[in-house]
Amino acid sequence: MLEALDLAAQARDGDDVPVGAVVVDASGAVIGRGLNLREASGDPTAHAEVVALREAAATRGQWRLDDCTLVVTLEPCLMCAGAVLAARVPRIVIGAWDAKAGATGSQWDVVRDARIGSKVEVISGVLEHECGSILTEFFAARRQAPQ
Secondary structure: OOHHHHHHHHHHHHHOOOOEEEEOOOOEEEEEEEEEOOHHHOOOOOOHHHHHHHOOOOOOOOOOOOOOEEEEEEEEOOOHHHHHOOOOOOOOEEEEOOOOOOOOOOOOOOOOOOOOOOOEEEEEOOOHHHHHHHHHHHHHHHHHHOO
């Protein structure tokens, strides 16, 4: 999670929402890294999780990440939860919950929906204060900045 927090800080420094993610393989090696790049790239799908999953798949040379763990500073949204399912990731480690748009347990629980048939393990609260603080500070600064 510390590496994901470092990536979140990089996103913040690039004026993007500070979210970072890493994909870890079964041996514990980081095979994918991602940070929010929507502002930098102009790509609405450039969420940290999607960027990290794409890099992990490229590292592996295949789209199936069925023995990996996604570690992310903020609970994934609907799009990212869908990407986790599409990549067959069996485990997500979350820092802070997303009370507005979270899709892995707070607003929705897409990754454990019985109708889908896939059950993703969700571990939450890892460095929750640190992961939440970087977001709180980012949005507070944006509200105070002159428009």
